[in-house]
Amino acid sequence: MVEKTSLITNDAVVLGILMSILGLVFWSSQSQNIIFKKLYRFVPPILLCYFLPGLLNSTGVISGSESALYTVASRYLLPASLVLFTLSLDLREIWKLRKKAGLMFICGSISIIIGGPIAVYLVSLFSPDVVGGEGQDAVWRGLSTLAGAWIGGGPNQAAMFEVFKPSADVFSAMVALDVFVGYVWMALLLFAAGKNIEINKFLKAEDQSVTDIKEKIESYQLSIMKIPNVEDLIKILAVGFGVTGIAHFGADIIAPWITINAPSLSTFSLTSGFFWIIIIATTLGMLLSFTKVRNLEGVGSSRLASVFLYVLIASIGMQMNIMAIFKNPGLLIVGIIWMSVHALVLILIAKLTKTPFFFLAVGSMANVGGPASAPVVASAFHPSLAPIGVLLAVFGYVIGTYGAYISGLMMQAVSP
Secondary structure (H helix, E strand, O other), rough: OOOOOOOOOOHHHHHHHHHHHHHHHHHOOOOOHHHHHHHHHOOOHHHHHHHOOOOOOOHOOOOOOOOOHHHHHHHHHHHHHHHHHHOOOOOHHHHOHHHHHHHHHHHHHHHHHHHHHHHHHHHHHHHOOOOOHHHHHHHHHHHHHHHHHHHHHHHHOOOOOHOOOHHHHHHHHHHHHHHHHHHHHHHHHHHHHHOHHHHHHHHHHOOHHHHHHHHHHHHHHHHHHHOOOOOHHHHHHHHHHHHHHHHHHHHHHHHHHHHHOOOHHHHOOOOOHHHHHHHHHHHHHHHHHOOHHHHHHOOOOOHHHHHHHHHHHHHHOOOOOOHHHHHHHHHHHHHHHHHHHHHHHHHHHHHHOOHHHHHHHHHHHHHOOOOOOHHHHHHHOOOOHHHHHHHHHHHHHHHHHHHHHHHHHHHHOOOO
C-alpha cells in the first residue's frame, strides 16, 4: 500500500509558500482596492494568515504533519518572539489585569472539565454507539486525553494517555478531533477579535484596562523609536535567539533531571522540555525589561517579534486538516457540544462580571491552544499583549493533568 503524501514536501518550498501567503495578506490588507477593503471589513488579516495554510494542508498541497516548520517555529521563533515582546512590558500594569485574566482562565478550565461529560451524556441519548465502546476501545478513554490537551497541552494529553490507555484507533480519532475543533475555535476567536468593540458592547464591558496597557506600550515605543541599522537588528536577533538558546540549554538540563529524580512532578508538566523553554524565555525576557536592553524596543524588537509570531501563525494553520474529522462525524458532534459548553460558560461569566472580550478570548485559548496558540490570539488584539497569553497558558500545564483526570472519571460515569 502506497502511503499518501503531499504534493509539496520540500520545507524550503513550503516556507516560501507560507511567507508568500503572509506577504499577500499584508499587501492586500493595505490595498485601496474596493474588493480587498470589503473583505477585510469582515475578515481580520490574521485569520487569513491562519486559514489559508490550513486550506492548503486540507487539500494535500502541503502537509503540516510531514513538515518540520511548526517544530522550528514553536521551539525557536516562539521563544525568541516572547523575549522580544516582554522587553517593553510594564509588569506593574500587567499585574493589574490578574483578576479578570485569572477569572476567565479558571472558568475556561472548569467549563472544559464539565463540558466533556455533558457532551458524552447528550450524545449517548440519541447515538450511544458514538460514545460507547468496551475496554481500551471505550471512547471516554480517548476523550480524557482530549481534556488534557484542552486544559493544558501535549504533556497533559500524554499523561492521560498513560493513565487511561485508550487504543491506538481511539487516540488517533481524538488527535484529529483536537486539531479540527481546537483550530476552528481558534479561527472563530481570531475573527471575533476584529469585532472586539461590538462584543464588548454586548458584554457591557469596559475595555479601558487593556487599552491603557496598549497605549502605554505604544507611547513608550514612540518615545524611543529610531530608524534601525544593521547593528541594531543584529542586537535584536542576538538577544532573541541568545535567550532562546539559554532556554533550550536550561530545559535540556532541568527536564531530564526532574524526570529521573522526581518523576511524580510530571503531573505538573515539569518533565516537559517545551514547558521549561517557555518558562525560561519568558522569565529572562521580563528580567531584561528592567535593564537597558529594553531600549531595543526603539529600533523595532517587538516588530521583529511580530514577524516571528506570524510565521508561527502560518505554521499552526498548516496543522489543520478540515477533512480528517469527517472520517468519524459522530465525534465531531461531541467536540462541538463540548466547545459550545466552554464558550457559553465563558460568555455568561464575562457578561455577569462585565469582563472585556480580550480576557475571554485569551483565557479560552490559554486552555484550548496552550503556549503556542494563546499568544497568537492575544496578539490579534495587540502584538504587545502576546506574553499575557503565554503566562496564562503556563498555568494550564500545571492544572491540566488533574482537571483532565476528573473530567475523564466523569465521562466514564455517564458513558453508555
